[in-house]
Amino acid sequence: MAELATTRAYLAQAPAQRSWRRLRRDPVALGSAATLVLVVVFAFLGPVVRPVDPDVLDLARQLAPSTLAQPLGTDESGRDVLVRLMLGGRISLMVGLFAVLVSVSVGTLVGALAGFYGGWLAGLLMRVTDGILALPAFFLSVLTLTFFGPGLVPLVLVIGLTSWMGLARLVRGEVLKFREEQYVEAARALGSHDSRVLFRHVLPQILPTLIVNASVGISTAILAESALSFLGLGIQPPSASWGNMLSGAQNYFYTAPRLALYPGVLILITVLATNLLGDAVRDATDPTD
Amino acid sequence: MLSPGYVARRVLHALVVLAVVAVVTFFIVRLAPGGPAALADPALRDAERAVIEARLGLNDPLPVQFLKFVGNAVRGDLGQSFLFGTPTTQVIASRLGNTLILAGAALTLTLLVAVPLGTLSGLRPHSWLDRLVSFISVVVLAVPVFWLGLILIIALAVLRPVLPAGGMYTTGMEGNLVDLLRHLLLPAVVLASASIAELLRYTRSSVRSAAKLDHVRTARAKGLPQRTVHVRHVLKNALIPVVTVIGLQLPRLVGGAAVTETIFAWPGMGRLSVEAALGRDYPLILGVTLVVAAAVVLFNLLIDLVYPLIDPRIRTDG
DSSP states (O other): OHHHHHHHHHHHHHHHHHHHHHHHHOHHHHHHHHHHHHHHHHHHTHHHHSOOOTTOOOGGGTTOOOOSSSTTOBOTTSOBHHHHHHHHHHHHHHHHHHHHHHHHHHHHHHHHHHHHHOHHHHHHHHHHHHHHHHSOHHHHHHHHHHHHOSSHHHHHHHHHHTSOHHHHHHHHHHHHHHHTSHHHHHHHHTTOOHHHIIIIIIGGGGHHHHHHHHHHHHHHHHHHHHHHHHTTSSSOTTSOOHHHHHHHHGGGTTTOTHHHHHHHHHHHHHHHHHHHHHHHHHHHHOTTO | OOOHHHHHHHHHHHHHHHHHHHHHHHHHHHTSTTHHHHHHOTTOOHHHHHHHHHHTTTTSOHHHHHHHHHHHHHTTOOOBOTTTSSBHHHHHHHHHHHHHHHHHHHHHHHHHHHHHHHHHHHHSTTSHHHHHHHHHHHHHHHSOHHHHHHHHHIIIIIISOSSOSSOSSOTTOTTOHHHHHHHHHHHHHHHHHHHHHHHHHHHHHHHHHHTTSHHHHHHHHTTOOHHHIIIIIIIHHHHHHHHHHHHHHHHHHHHHHHHHHHHTTOOSHHHHHHHHHHTTOHHHHHHHHHHHHHHHHHHHHHHHHHHHHHOTTSOOOO
16 A cells, blocks of 8 residues: 555656756746746845835936936936835736736636536536626726726736636636546545545646646736736826836936836846746646657 | 528627626626716715716616616617716717727738748748747737837837827828828837737747648658648648637737827727726726627627638538
């Protein structure tokens, strides 16, 4: 018995270890991971190392160029650009992460229920999914934010709740596939409750699919946050986010085009690294090669 | 061939989706804290609010309100816009054409760039062209659309003024086609960028997997010229799923239009929705969302109906 368990553990672990080895040798994956670590350090430790008040207005130093004390200069209200980029990064990263938690939870739940039970429940859930998918997500976000107000929590909920549909379809397809497996049948025959079968035997199988999707979801969510905040519907000033900093920069094209450069470059780097890392993880966990 | 049963099923499906859209949008508005009357003016006193709520029929039971809302919407009555003071449908009608021009230009641009480039890279995987195209599309997918717009405006309209920074026409030149095209170029490129990158990646992988199929090897083995093999045996198979992805680009283009139109001051539906949102004009934003959703559903229905005509493997009977 003990021997069997060891063999089983080995078999279960081997593909994961192989993927991990592949990932560690992939220069793109390593570079992307390192970039993401740098961005997180910049956003979360930066303001600790550089304790400058991000909201203090210095009207004598509006749109000031770079100095030793303020390496990236000041914005239209004389606020320190560097520290606002750091704090804006916290917001953007947190919105990305929490929005994905929302969308992965809802998408997995809807997809798993529809795939596991089928019948009228699946019909209803998937029609609702199609309906929401037909609405351009952006308009749905604008509509919802109008009514539930701008701010961090509504923003996270809106981005999460408008981006779970693709995942729900994917999860449903996967659950349908695994539902018919013999070990699932065995678990049922042993009298396992539905929820146990679903959470212990079916859902762990689709975990790699979920992880890859979540990484793409984070970058989509960061882009959505920046667009909504840019339009004035997301994070509200004086709080900084990369999106609303770009919105402020819009009026100073002629005098300070650099203000439009920094937040955009940070978004680009973060999203690019997330996407590339997601692609690398998918390639590394692909069982077909 | 299209069987009547297939057409009926697709149309029914589209109607169900539209119904879901109506329910979702309706309940988002009704569940808003304070209700629709508070949105118009949060400073209203209770008595005033009661008057407005009675006038808008907000005291009826929810199902009754919903049926009234659907009945009015079907008859083309989406209420009065708070901001403009005219019927919502009129405001939308004056902007719809402009968005169609922009989205149409972006879609054309997407097809013209993505399909040929994607096909070429798919036929020659790992060539320098393939590597370059893949690299550019990965980067483009990571760029925020509005930031690309800002950078292009700074580069081509501010620092080196070769193109207009925004608007649809130069004042006094309304209706001039050349002037319109000059104004259209930057927003269309910005709007198309993400779609180009996505469709390109998709076309490439579709062509690559179609080129590996057995019948392609057979065609090559029997000595057909390379060109004939590519056009008759690879592309014919590869481009069918591409049509579906083109259908999926529409919501993305319409959604992206909201941001693009705002940056380039393009007087379309997207900018209208942002104006309506910032002005808390709920009949207008509800109307815009419904019209946009209906357009997307209609376009997807069209794709569904065209699909069996180009792919005889799709069974439309039974």
